Amino acid sequence: MSKYNFDQLIDRAGSRSVKIDALEERFGRTDLTSMWIADMDFAVCPEIINALKERIEHPIYGYSCPSPQYWESIINWLGYRYNFKVDFEELTYIPGVVKGIALAVNYFTQRGDKIIIQPPVYHPFKMVTEGNGRIVLNNPLIKTEDSYEMDFEHLERIIKEHQPRMMILCNPHNPAGILWEVETLQRLASICRKNNILVISDEIHGDLTLYGKPHHPFATVSDDAQAIAITLGAPSKTFNIPGLVSSWVVIKNPELRIPFYQWLESNEFNASTFVATIATEVAYTHGAQWLTEATKYIEENIATVIEYCDKHLPMLKPMRPQASFLMWLDCRQLGLPQNELVDLFVNKARLALNDGTMFGDEGEGFMRLNVACPRSVLIKALEQLANAIDCQ
C-alpha cells in the first residue's frame, strides 16, 4: 500500500516554476503539456514540507549555520547507499551543481584550457566551459543498439593531441539515463590519472536508480578515481527540491580539496541557506520511502511509454533509462529535419520536450521526455503525439 500519491494533479501555474511559467519564453506558446526541464510534477514528501513550515513560522530569517545533523545526514546517506565513505572535512555545501561545476572549472583550470565532455550530454557542461573561456574537447559517446558507450580510443587520441586539464563526467548520464559500469569508470579513471586530468563527476541523478541497478560514485571505483575526483551531488533531483538550491561537493584528495575549500570559504561560495540545509537533512533522514515509491512510479511511467510506442508509435524508439526520470526518444525514423521534429512536438502535438540538439549535435533526431508526472498526464501526452504523427 502506497503512502504517497503520485497520481495527484497539481496546478503549478503561477508558482514561478520554469517548467510552466517560462513556456511562452522558451516555446513561444503557453498551451503545451510541459515535459521538459528536469523537475518532477510530484508533491514533495510531507516530512520536508512540515519541517520547512515549522522553520518558516519562526519570524526571523537571519543568517544561518547548518546543524551537525545536516552534515551527518549526507555522510550517512552516501555511506549507507553507496559505501562511499566520506569524512566531515571532505564535504562542503555548494549552491547548486552547475554552479559547483563552474566554481571547480574556474578554480582548477585557466582560460584557454581544454575540458573534455561526452556528448550528447547535459548542455551546461559546454555552456560553463565556453562561458568561462575554456575550450570544449568533445569525446562523443558511441551509439549502440539500445544505449551508448564511451569511446576510449578516441579519448586517448584527443588527450595525446590536446593535453586537456579536466573532464566533466555525467554519472549517471543525462540525457540517456545510463548507470556507468564500474569497469568503464575504472578505465576512465586510469586514463585520466595517467594524463593529469581532473574529473568533475556530476552525480545529481545518482539516487534515482531504476530496476535495482546500482549507481557507482566515480570516486569509489579505484584509487586513481579517488585521487582525481571532484564529486558533485544533491538531494534536489532525488526529492524534487531544486528550487531550494542545495548541493554538496566531496573531494577526497587533500591536495585538491584543502586549497579549493579555502577558496570557497574565503568567497563565501559555500554559505548555505536554512531552507536548503533543513530540507536536505530531512530528505536524507526521512525521505527513503518517498524515494522508493517515486522511483517505482517512474519505472511504471517508463513502461507505459515503451508499451505505448511499441503499439501505436513504432517509429519512435524510446531508450529505457537505468536512472532518473528522463527518456531519450529516438525519433530518427520519422525522417524529419530537427526544426520540423521540434515543430511536430510543439505546434502539432502541443508538447514541450527538450530538443535533442540542446545536448550536442549528436542529439539530432532525438527529443528528451520528462516522465516524472502523473500517469494520466503522460498517457494524454502520448495520445497527443500519436494524433499529431497520424495527421502528418
Ligand SMILES: Cc1ncc(COP(=O)(O)O)c(C=O)c1O
Ligand atoms: C546532470 C545534471 N547536472 C546538474 C543539473 C542541475 O543542477 P543544479 O540545479 O543543482 O545546478 C541537472 C538538471 O537537470 C542535471 O541534469
